[in-house]
Amino acid sequence: NQKVVLITGCSSGIGLALATRIAKDEKKRFMVYATMRNLSKGEALVEAAGRTLGRTMEIKQLDVCNEDSIKACVDSLPERRVDILISNAGMGMIGPIECQSIDEMRSVMDTNFFGLVRLLKEILPDMKRRKKGHIVVISSVMGIQGILFNDIYAASKFAVEGFCESLAVQALRFNLNISLIEPGPVITEFERKVYDEGLKTDLSKADKVTADMFTNIYLKNYKQIFETLGQSADDVAEHTFKIITMENPPFRHQTNTLYTPMTTLKYADPNGDLPIDTFYKMVFEHDKVFNASLNFLKLLRWRSRKSFTLEKDKNKD
Numbered sequence: 079n080q081k082v083v084l085i086t087g088c089s090s091g092i093g094l095a096l097a098t099r100i101a102k103d104e105k106k107r108f109m110v111y112a113t114m115r116n117l118s119k120g121e122a123l124v125e126a127a128g129r130t131l132g133r134t135m136e137i138k139q140l141d142v143c144n145e146d147s148i149k150a151c152v153d154s155l156p157e158r159r160v161d162i163l164i165s166n167a168g169m170g171m172i173g174p175i176e177c178q179s180i181d182e183m184r185s186v187m188d189t190n191f192f193g194l195v196r197l198l199k200e201i202l203p204d205m206k207r208r209k210k211g212h213i214v215v216i217s218s219v220m221g222i223q224g225i226l227f228n229d230i231y232a233a234s235k236f237a238v239e240g241f242c243e244s245l246a247v248q249a250l251r252f253n254l255n256i257s258l259i260e261p262g263p264v265i266t267e268f269e270r271k272v273y274d275e276g277l278k279t280d281l282s283k284a285d286k287v288t289a290d291m292f293t294n295i296y297l298k299n300y301k302q303i304f305e306t307l308g309q310s311a312d313d314v315a316e317h318t319f320k321i322i323t324m325e326n327p328p329f330r331h332q333t334n335t336l337y338t339p340m341t342t343l344k345y346a347d348p349n350g351d352l353p354i355d356t357f358y359k360m361v362f363e364h365d366k367v368f369n370a371s372l373n374f375l376k377l378l379r380w381r382s383r384k385s386f387t388l389e390k391d392k393n394k395d
């Protein structure tokens with residue numbers, strides 16, 4: 079009685095790690111349809127999948143920006159059945175908005191937000207009919223809290239969170255679960271691609287202060303943030319694996335305990351000023367405060383009462 083798992087964006091990063099982790103389940107509880115936009119980019123997944131390929135994993139084409147491609151993929155599954163949908167495909171974008179075109183911004187919204195909407199339009203009606211299903215969405219801590227120069231990306235993840243929060247109430251009526259996975263920085267292709275694109279930003283449309291802030295403060299600290307706080311894709315996959323095997327999965331799950339103090343600031347101040355002031359200090363007094371904060375975060379093992387502890391984490395304590 080295997081559960082059918084459909085995952086998007088599996089050619090790299092978290093999607094690849096997830097597809098592999100789930101297909102390698104010792105108890106063989108899952109049949110994974112690992113999908114990607116471009117099948118010619120499947121080499122890394124094929125290698126990681128090893129002997130699971132053709133057994134507990136199959137690779138399929140799916141472009142979240144194309145409704146026909148989603149429908150064709152779902153139609154090709156036995157009885158069109160998806161027990162667990164993992165919406166992972168996504169893209170990042172950094173920089174000052176005056177240097178980004180509306181078309182570039184649209185493409186981020188189209189992939190990160192409408193990509194999820196398209197998937198659910200195809201899959202949700204079947205799940206409702208069966209009164210069975212788990213929708214897992216790889217969101218981000220930026221779905222809860224905006225970060226400097228990630229304006230459009232954060233907006234796309236906020237859209238994802240608002241959409242899921244609204245749907246979650248309806249889902250309950252059909253016995254369906256929705257879970258938002260919220261990683262902090264993860265060391266994947268994503269980070270490199272976003273950084274490289276960021277480096278290429280044409281800053282001629284930005285004023286000097288903004289351009290300087292982006293180049294000399296944001297980009298300069300970018301790598302350090304990933305090095306200090308970054309998680310591996312395997313780590314995020316492990317967290318997500320745990321969520322899909324839970325009897326009562328939570329609606330939200332942050333994967334990085336080092337980052338939790340930052341998101342907690344948001345809930346600590348109903349006026350909303352505390353996280354903004356803190357980020358301002360971190361960025362503009364970064365020599366002192368930024369490093370102190372990073373060290374503080376490293377020391378602080380804050381856990382919310384509701385969040386679970388992975389066995390691995392327990393052993394570390």
Ligand code: NAD
Nearest residue numbers: 087090091092115141142166167168218263264266267268
């Ligand atoms: P990644 O770039 O390695 O993976 C993203 C995948 O999505 C790629 O394989 C890409 O080809 C695919 N994709 C893009 N557009 C697509 C489309 N139209 N159809 C199908 N696939 C498409 O990066 P990642 O870090 O593994 O990102 C996975 C998810 O995790 C994203 O939703 C991202 O927003 C989220 N996330 C990443 C980080 C991070 O720091 N890397 C942090 C929090 C959340």
